[in-house]
Amino acid sequence: MAVISLPTPTARRSAPATDYAALERALRKSVRGDVRFDEGARAAYSTDASNYRQVPIAVVCPLDVDDAVAAVRVCHEHDVPLLNRGGGTSLGGECCNVAVVLDWTKHVHGVxxxxxxxxxxxxLPGTPLDDVNAVLAEHDLIIGPKPATHSHCTIGGMAGNNSCGATAQWSGTTAQNVSRLEILTYDGLRMWVGAASPEELGRILAEGGRKAEIYRALRDLRDRYAEQIATRFPDIPRRISGYNLPYLSDMNLARALVGTESTCVTVLRVEMNLMRPPKEKATVVLGYSDIAAAADAVPDVASHNPIQLEGVDEKLFRYEREEHRPTEVLKFLPEGRAWLVAELGADTTAEVEAKARELAGERGVILEGEQQERLSKVREAALATTARTPNGPDAWPGWEDSAVDPARLGDYLRALRDLLDEYGYGATSLYGHFGHGCVHCSIPFDLTSKDGIAAYRSFVTRAARLCVEHGGSLSGEHGDGQARGELLSIMFGDELIRAFEEFKAVFDPRNRMNPGKVVHARPLDVDLRLGSDYAPAQPATHFGYHEDDGSFARAALRCAGVGECRRSAPDGGVMCPSYQVTRDEEHSTRGRARLLFEMVNGGVIDDGWRSAAVRDSLDLCLACKGCRSDCPVQVDMATYKAEFLSHHYAGRIRPRDHYSLGWLPAVAQVAALAPGTANAVARIPLAKRLAGIDPQRSAPRFARARIDRWLRKRKSPPGTRGQVLLFTDSFTTAFSPSIVAAAVGVLETAGFEVVVPPKAVCCGLTWISTGQLGIAERVLRRTVGTLAPYVRAGLPVVGLEPSCTAVFRSDLSEMFGRDQDADRLARQTRTLAELLVDRAPDFRPRLPGDPVRAIVQKHCHHHAILGFDADRQVLRQTGVDVTEPASGCCGLAGNFGMTREHRDVSLACAERSLLPAVRDAAPGTLVLADGFSCRTQIDDAHTGRKPRHLAEVLHAAVRGSRAPVG
Incomplete structure (x- = not known):
């Protein structure tokens, strides 16, 4: 396919023209960490989770606190704006700016x-909240506030934003939990601040200098604006808007600076007060006729002192069902169209159960254990769920976290709902932290037309007035940034706005710290990521992007910036393996999505499909498809990567491994003519180099004979359960024929007649993963045509290699669209375990003796596409006690880990969890890995264990043999 030209940048999207060469030289000389002026880094940091886009001057990832101090000093010397950034999930636009961005998350983390x-x-400020709480768990302590982004939001970001989360019902806001801050002013003053007693304040003023100047100015500001501070700040639990001037009453500079969104100082360290969590918890769910009625009941429910008190409406749950999220827990909810979810805590089971029974009464439902956790995950996914709904328009932040007195919440919601209806935004789901009167919603603003943007401005202005009429705060969680900074005068009046400006000027008199946010705010309808001139390229593509209206540009816009791909702790997910190793934003799913967005829109990246920056960002994508399931908006970066590579290399010489490993199925066919010779050549280091393969990698050995040829000659005995088509994929057939033989034995013993394709066929995976999509399509067309008679006859198709099976279940429909035979093949393809559970539930062979312990490496595509529940069930019935390593990806991922340039990342992925688990396993432990790549990675790491396939374990059970422990 010919290369499709993408747009050149418009004036609005052009990068700043200022020459920053001297700044770059100075930063590189003074900073030991990463200094990035390249287009890839600047594109990745051009936006956060908000509606705004501002391309940074540069990105600096300091190695430690002193390195960050050096970077700030250079910025001051060159008089350039500065932005400190944590997890980058802000919804108000406070985490994007035309500034030098300090990203603390790559290196500066730890307790x-x-x-x-x-x-x-x-x-340290770059530390994710969950990582901190994992350390504190040793002392039975936690940080109380817990935002929904707790797996990846940072302590510095929480301090910058005054974060809350659902648990703030119990713990209070971040400001209420901060003890001290170590801060650095733009002009270089470094000090610890906290609450200053009158005696301490006197000592500070007597010492003189810049520190005394700051304290004196803040004391005077407090005294001059005392009446306004006392009367204009609403007395509600979620007042996040504005600066925290009330904390100047005891000169607590730490708490006064929390929530200033990097507009005043750089935070170097945070000292937090800790809490002891309740030992036992229970969740009570109460149903109501609508969301406003649920809000009316908040004061009564809050009197039971819950840890969390959340409100959700039926629209949110409907959206989550439509997006195929795991919502089984919803069947346990009481009747209603809106619900209050109250989590209660106590130190004993009896005490928490008594509390729950008292609150639930006759109309509530009590959830415990796993049901609690599942409902919590459903609620935490709400932002992404409501941002991208399957059957509705995209929705956006902008008025997503207002807060009022909980006693007035019902009335506020009724008025807000009327306002939403007036503007045609009535499909909006309303939910939030109702115990604190905080309302969340994503609204289907039209941000791509002049009239739509005018309506957006009109709506949020009226909504701000409505919120203030109900004694509320424009922000109850996400901060002001650019989305609400302009509106703060409605809430606080002009005098307090001047006080805010003076407060900032005390620390930052030249307005270089995150300018244009909170105070002196840029208009809320400029710097939009979309805008009335949004006109992305719509190039022809190989994949259909059916969930994105057939548009690659809309797929590139899918990412909502939630940042789930930036989790650092292995927690059972897969996304995003390379980010977990490198901690580079460009190697997160979100970062790659940002670069693709910039590519189709022009601006920072203006060379379209030929972009080296996009290629380099996608280079470390393992195509694991973890984002397809772990990302709350189902970004499918593996597909986007394949699409990009197809266009990027159109008419050009590709990397050598694209020819050797990308064409592996064809190579295997040729190798079958002389497997001994092929294996000998594959061991030669020079041959590996010529093929683009890492010489340190052990090449898998081709089988002596093609088992698929033997199976085509063999007649399977008639089965009582009918016929099944065994898909003999290229990997298993060429390298692991014993697995195919074992599968045939299992299927025939289970009562199936096994048939195989009449000729060699392939799923095209290797061509897809290397972006050779024209060839992949031809290969798949041939395969679909060959298998058509079988799927038309209703035969189930059993796949043994998860990645190949996943192609039939996922990529096939994306590539072919509404092709009936392709649809049949997708619907009828099963894993071995799924077939046995669905079609042979009474077939339960069991290994002799006691249950066998096993470490199971679940393939990424099992996790993302196929599901693994059937495998767990079959293994349990067979007498296998399963342990799954916490981190999903093995790191090899087909051709990815076989190349020298990817070796370190590949092995680092495996060393996060998989390889240590295998090495540490007790003698006699079975190692199971259905994926060819997973088995190859374990073999190549010389663990002393031979990984096995499920088919081999089941075959041993069928024969009454012991488990095939390697």
């Missing part, structure tokens, strides 16, 4: 000290 007696901890 420096814990004082269990004082219940305090000193934490």
């Amino acid at each position: 420096e000290s814990v004082d269990p007696d004082a219940r305090t901890a000193i934490i």
Whole structure:
């Protein structure tokens, strides 16, 4: 396919023309960490989770606190704006700016000290909240506030934003939990700040200097604006808007600076007060006729002192069902169209059960254990769920976290709902932290037309007035940034706005810290990521992008910026393996999506499909498809990568491994003519180099004979359960024929007549993963045509290699669209375990003796596409006690880990969890891995274990043999 030209940048999207060469030289000289002025980094940081886009000057990832201090000093010397950024999930636009961005998350993370007696901890700003709480768990302590982004939001970001989350019902906001901050002003003053007693304040003022100047100015500001501070700040639990001037009453500079969104100082360290969590928890769910009625009941439910008190409406749950999320827990909810979800805590089971029964009464439902956790995950996915709904328009932030007095929440919701209906936004789901009167919603604003943007401005202005009429705060969680900064005068009045400006000027008199946010705010309808001139390229593509209206540009816009791909702790997910190793934004799913967005729109990246920046970002994508299931908006970066590579290399010489490993099925056919010779050549280091393969990698050995040829000559005995088509994929057939033989034995013993394709066929995976999509389509057309008679006859198709099976279940329909035979093949393809559970539930062979312990490496495509529940069930019935390593990806991922340039990342992925688990396994432990790549990675790491396929374990059970432990 010919290369399709993408647009050249428009004036609005052009990068700043200023020459920053001197700044770059100075930063590189002074900073030991990463200094990035390249287009890839600047594109990846051009937006956060908000509606705004501002391309940064540069990105700096300091190695440590002192390195960050050096970077700030250079910025001050060159008089350039500065933005400190944590997880980059802000919804108000406070985490994007035309500035030097300090990203603390790559290197500067860790808990420096814990004082269990004082219940305090000193934490570096780039540390994810869950990582901190994992350390604190040793002392039975936690940080109380827990935003929905707790797996990847950072302590510095929480301090910058004054984050809350559902647990703030119990713990209070981040400001209420901060003890001290170590801060750095733009002009270089570094100090610890906290609450200053009158005596301490006197000592500071007597010492003189810049520190005394700051304290004196803040004391005077407090005194001059005392009446306004006392009367204009609403007395509600979720007042996040504006600066925290009330904390100047005791000169607590730490808490006054929390929530200033990097507009005043750089936070170097955070000392947090810690809490002891309740030992036992229970969740009570109460049903109501609508969301406003649920809000009316909040004061009564809150009197039971819940840890969390959330409100959700039926629209949210409907959207989650439509998006095929795991919502089985919803069947346990009481009747209603809206619900209050209250989590209660106590130190004993009896105590928490009594609390739950008292609250539930006769109309509530009590959830415990796994049901609690599942409902919590459903609620935490709400932002992404409502941002991209399958059957509705895209929705956006902009008025997503207003908060009022909980006692007035019902009335506010009725008025807000009327306002939404007036503007045609009535499909919006309303939910939130109702115990604190905080309302979340994503609204289907039209941000691509002049009239739509005018309506957006009109709506949020009226909504701000409505919120203030109900004694509320424009922000109850996400901060002001650019989305609400302009509106703060409605809430606070002109005098307090001047106080905010003076407060900022005390620390940042030249307005270089995150300018244009909170105060001196840029208009809320400029710098939009979309805008009335949004006109992305719509190039012809190989894949259909059916869930994105057939548009690659809309697929590139799919990412909502939630940042789930930036989780650092192995927690059972897969996404995003390369980010977990490199911690580079460009190697997260979100970062790659940002670059693709910039590519189709022009601006920072203006060379379209030929972009080296996009290629380099996608280079470390393992095509694991973990994002397809783990990303809350189902970004499918593996597909986007294949599409990009197809166009990027059109008419050009490709990397050598694209020819050797990309054409592996064809190579295997040729190797079958002389497998001994092929294996000998594959062991020669020079031959590996010529093929683009890492010489340190052990090449898999081709089988001595093609088992598929033997199977085509063999007649399977008639089965009582009918026929099944065994798909003899290229990997298993060429390298592991014993697995095919074992599968045939199992299927025939289970009562199936096994048939195989009449000729060699392929799923095209290797061509897809290397972006050779024209060839992949031809290969798949041939395969679909060959298998058509079987699927038309209703035969189930059993796949043994998860990645190949996943192609039939997923990529096939994306490539072929509404092709009936392709649809049949997708619907009728099963894993071995799925077939046995569905079609042979009474077939339960069991290994002799006691249950066998096993480490199971679940293939990424099992996780993302196929599901693994059937495998767990079959293994349990067979007498296998399963343990799954926490981190999903093995790191090899087909051709990815076989190349020298990917070796370190590949092995680092495996070393996060898989390889240590295999090495540490007790003698006699079975190692199971259905994926050819997974088995190859384990073999090549010389663990001393031979990984096995499920078919081999089942075959041993059928024969009454012991488990095939390697």
